[in-house]
Amino acid sequence: MRRLLIVTIAILALTASAGPALAAGGAAPAASSGVQTPAQADSTCEYPIELEDATGEQLTLEEPPESIVALYPSDAQLVYSVGAEDRLEGMPMGPYTEGLETEGKTDITADDGVTPVVEEIIALEPDVVLAANVVTFEEDKLNQLRDAGIDVYVFDSSSSVDDVRSAVEITGQLTGACDSSDVTLEWMDERLSIIEGALADEPRPSALYAMDGEVYTTGTGTFQHEILTTAGVENVAANAGIEGWGIISDETIIDEDPEWILYGDDAYDEPPVSDAVGETTAMQEDQHFGVDANAMSQPAPNVVFAIEDIFATVHADAYGEVEADLEAADESYEESLADLQTSASDDENADEEDADSGNKSNANDSESEMEDEDQGENEGTVQDANESDDEDSIPGFGVPVALAAIAGLLGLRRL
Known part of the structure; x- marks a missing residue:
């Protein structure tokens, strides 16, 4: 368990902050x-x-x-x-x-x-x-x-x-x-806009994001700090002056008295804090919960789900008013992606059809040219044959044979 958490901190949650951020x-x-x-x-x-x-x-x-x-x-x-x-x-x-x-x-x-x-x-x-x-x-x-x-x-x-x-x-x-990334960004922006509007008049209770029992946490200069503030809470680590990732002492936690304690749901079933922290409002009022650790620690679009999880739990009433809007945004996103996929598939099919059409056209042109050449050659043969008939006095031999030869060539061309 401890090793998994260390890997999460050291590999998955590295931010731009100074200090021990890895x-x-x-x-x-x-x-x-x-x-x-x-x-x-x-x-x-x-x-x-x-x-x-x-x-x-x-x-x-x-x-x-x-x-x-x-x-x-x-x-x-x-x-x-x-x-x-x-x-x-x-x-x-x-x-x-x-x-x-x-x-x-x-x-x-x-x-x-x-x-x-x-x-x-x-x-x-x-x-x-x-x-x-x-x-x-x-x-x-x-x-x-x-x-x-x-x-x-x-x-x-x-x-x-x-x-x-x-x-x-x-x-x-x-x-x-780029088209897909634009759709994803529009979806992220819409979700964040919905949540921002819902939080406009809401109070912002204090919260601690606890990573382990020491307690390792996130301060300013990290996208996780922004996840917390965007979700409608004040980050007690930031209030305590922590920049980047760092350890916050039990004494500081007790002084800050967080109203909520959050933690990654991959490593713990309950807050990874010491018994001393039990006197805080969060612990006394049983206001603590796990957040999707991957969404919380990876700088990718799923951060919007970490924001939603926190928002939904801490501001349940406000969330209830916009839950349908968030679901509608997700449905619209899925439809837009499906449309892009369909459009891409249609374009691919059209390209294949154009290629096939071009190949057929080239083949027909080639066949026509060959037929013209054959006909020209055979017309010359007919003329030569007629001249030969006249010269050799073999009635009816030249023309029928030449026409049969042309018909034979055309028949072979159709095979």
Whole structure:
């Protein structure tokens, strides 16, 4: 249990904050000048496309990749969110991607669902590898992949929901799925707008996001902090001056007296806090609950579900008023994705029909040309035959034989 939590903290929840932040969604940001983001570049899927990643590496793709590898769980979620999973050949498989359909994919990890194995990735010969910023803490693996001639795009670190949006948009560009990424972003924005409106006049109780019994938590400068505030609570870790990820003492927790305590539902069935914290309002009033750990810790579109979980529990009445609107947004999203899929399928069929039509047209033109040539040759033969009849005085021989020859050629052409 403890090891699973440490992996979650160290690999899945890395943010852009200073301090002990190490996770898969983002890391202490790699040095970068001009990192490509949607605000800095046209988000259309026109190839060739050139992007600069978080390490300053220039990545050029001449055409949409046919083979993709997602290095970490959040990368896999991003690929699925833009509908490019049909070209995803390798990804982490385990508890951090259990909500994704992995049939036909290759597990590129060391059987733990999170640690990439370079040899597995190289063997797949992908056109591009998408890598969360945490790979900058495994620079040897990054260098091995690039030395093998594999294009790797390293995402910038995520310190806000807007950073998550940027990652979605860039994933659309990298995979040639801009239409799908736009639909996903519209869905995220609609959900967030609904929740924001519902919380406009609501009080904001204090809350602690507890990761383990020490207690490890999230402060300002992290997208998890923004998840909490967007869901309608005040983050006691931020109030206590914690930046990034850090340990908050029992004394500080008691002083801050959170009204709610949240925790990842993958590792605990109850709040991972000491008995001393039992005197807080949250514990006294039994106001604590588990949140989807993957949605909470991976900087990808599912952060909207973590926000909804918190909003629905802490602000139950306000949630009840907009629950139908959120469901409608989800239905509209699914319909839009289905329409895109249908449109793409129709376009593909149309292209195939055009190709078939072109092939048939070329074949008919070729046949017509050959027939004209044959007819011209045979007309010459008929003329020669007539001349031969006149010359050789063999009545009726030349014309019938020539016509029979032409008919024979046309008959063979139809076979």
